[in-house]
Amino acid sequence: MAKKIIIxxxxxxxxxxxxxxxxxxxxxxxxxxxxxxxxxxxxKEVAEWEFLTIEMEEFEDTxxxxxxxxxxxxxxxxxxxxxxxxxxxEAASDWLITSQDTIWIKLPDxxxxxxxxxxxxxxxxxxxxxxxxxxxxxxxxxxxKVDMRKRALSPENVSAASENAKAQFTYMFRSMGFKxxxxx
Amino acid sequence: MKRYGWLAILLAFLMTGCFxxxxxxxxxxxxxxxxxxxxxxxxxQYNVHKVLTYQxxxxxxxxxxxxxxxxxxxxxRKIVLPMDAVLKAYIDFSSFSDENVSVVGDHITITLxxxxxxxxxxxxxxxxxxxxxxxxxxxxxxxxxxxxxxKGREKVLADMKGSDIIERSQLGAYNALVPLxxxxxxxxxxxxxxxxxxxxxxxxxxQFLLKMIERETL
Numbered sequence: 001m002a003k004k005i006i007i008x009x010x011x012x013x014x015x016x017x018x019x020x021x022x023x024x025x026x027x028x029x030x031x032x033x034x035x036x037x038x039x040x041x042x043x044k045e046v047a048e049w050e051f052l053t054i055e056m057e058e059f060e061d062t063x064x065x066x067x068x069x070x071x072x073x074x075x076x077x078x079x080x081x082x083x084x085x086x087x088x089x090e091a092a093s094d095w096l097i098t099s100q101d102t103i104w105i106k107l108p109d110x111x112x113x114x115x116x117x118x119x120x121x122x123x124x125x126x127x128x129x130x131x132x133x134x135x136x137x138x139x140x141x142x143x144x145k146v147d148m149r150k151r152a153l154s155p156e157n158v159s160a161a162s163e164n165a166k167a168q169f170t171y172m173f174r175s176m177g178f179k180x181x182x183x184x
Numbered sequence: 185m186k187r188y189g190w191l192a193i194l195l196a197f198l199m200t201g202c203f204x205x206x207x208x209x210x211x212x213x214x215x216x217x218x219x220x221x222x223x224x225x226x227x228x229q230y231n232v233h234k235v236l237t238y239q240x241x242x243x244x245x246x247x248x249x250x251x252x253x254x255x256x257x258x259x260x261r262k263i264v265l266p267m268d269a270v271l272k273a274y275i276d277f278s279s280f281s282d283e284n285v286s287v288v289g290d291h292i293t294i295t296l297x298x299x300x301x302x303x304x305x306x307x308x309x310x311x312x313x314x315x316x317x318x319x320x321x322x323x324x325x326x327x328x329x330x331x332x333x334x335k336g337r338e339k340v341l342a343d344m345k346g347s348d349i350i351e352r353s354q355l356g357a358y359n360a361l362v363p364l365x366x367x368x369x370x371x372x373x374x375x376x377x378x379x380x381x382x383x384x385x386x387x388x389x390x391q392f393l394l395k396m397i398e399r400e401t402l
Contacts, residue, residue: 038232049225
């Protein structure tokens with residue numbers, strides 16, 4: 001009798017498992033997207049000049065050890081763009097001094113214009129095994145951001161942005177009639 | 185005794201797994217795709233919040249006597265994924281030349297190219313994510329989330345067609361450039377900053393704005 005019950009229970013389990021496996025194989029899904037309009041949370045007038053654009057990808061991964069089962073592993077590829085330039089709101093009141101056909105320019109320091117540089121909508125998960133919590137995703141995002149900013153602000157990039165800034169302002173003021181454009 | 189022997193082997197196997205398990209390992213590898221010189225004046229910044237939602241229903245499809253039969257399966261799954269994005273409008277000065285500046289006596293006219301819109305960053309609020317699953321449905325995979333986010337990006341850019349970002353961008357460009365030209369010795373009343381006539385004509389045309397946004401997202 002007990003044997004019969006075990007066989008019946010096993011058969012039911014196999015049927016349920018087969019149903020779930022076949023379901024994913026043969027089922028079709030119908031999508032319905034409920035659209036909620038985009039909310040503008042703030043509008044800010046800015047005056048930022050961008051002189052160097054650095055597009056980069058950052059690979060971040062993490063391993064969380066487990067005692068009995070295999071470790072949880074998670075790897076993501078982040079995409080971001082660092083825009084190096086100057087924020088004219090940081091310029092001194094006397095950043096432009098003119099005398100006849102000569103102009104002296106004192107530009108603010110080159111910096112990354114945006115606080116966040118990652119476009120998370122372009123993030124790709126490279127590997128995923130185990131339970132990945134939202135906190136882990138947030139940690140990886142922040143780590144990728146720090147690494148990207150550090151790489152973007154290399155002396156070579158800052159120097160290239162600064163040189164380009166000087167070239168662009170020189171060109172612009174020459175087209176306004178200044179013969180000599182000097183930088184401080 | 186034999187039974188205990190198997191148990192010992194099983195335990196030893198599991199213990200091996202424990203000892204071989206790695207300590208938390210974290211590493212990053214960065215690839216710089218491109219570095220390019222640019223000359224852009226960002227004039228206005230929009231911070232936006234978007235709640236992405238998605239739901240689907242499942243059904244079994246089969247055929248019987250050449251007739252297609254669809255059997256709906258009860259149960260649904262839903263996901264809510266909030267995200268924040270920053271959009272900026274800018275004037276591209278990379279093609280700026282002498283032709284854009286006209287100085288006649290003490291009057292100056294600067295003609296600027298059409299403003300463009302760019303999503304400079306986006307951040308998904310994973311802690312704010314919510315899933316609603318029926319007992320018989322599987323949870324969302326990372327691949328499905330990523331697909332939803334890419335669609336959300338397009339939606340955010342498309343939603344900007346209803347905003348006044350172009351007008352604000354023009355005003356921002358005026359406010360940023362006039363002090364600069366003034367400092368160069370021109371009087372405010374003698375400064376004219378104008379935009380490409382094509383833009384002025386079409387700035388309220390939805391198709392044109394969408395085309396401009398699409399070009400940016402490619």
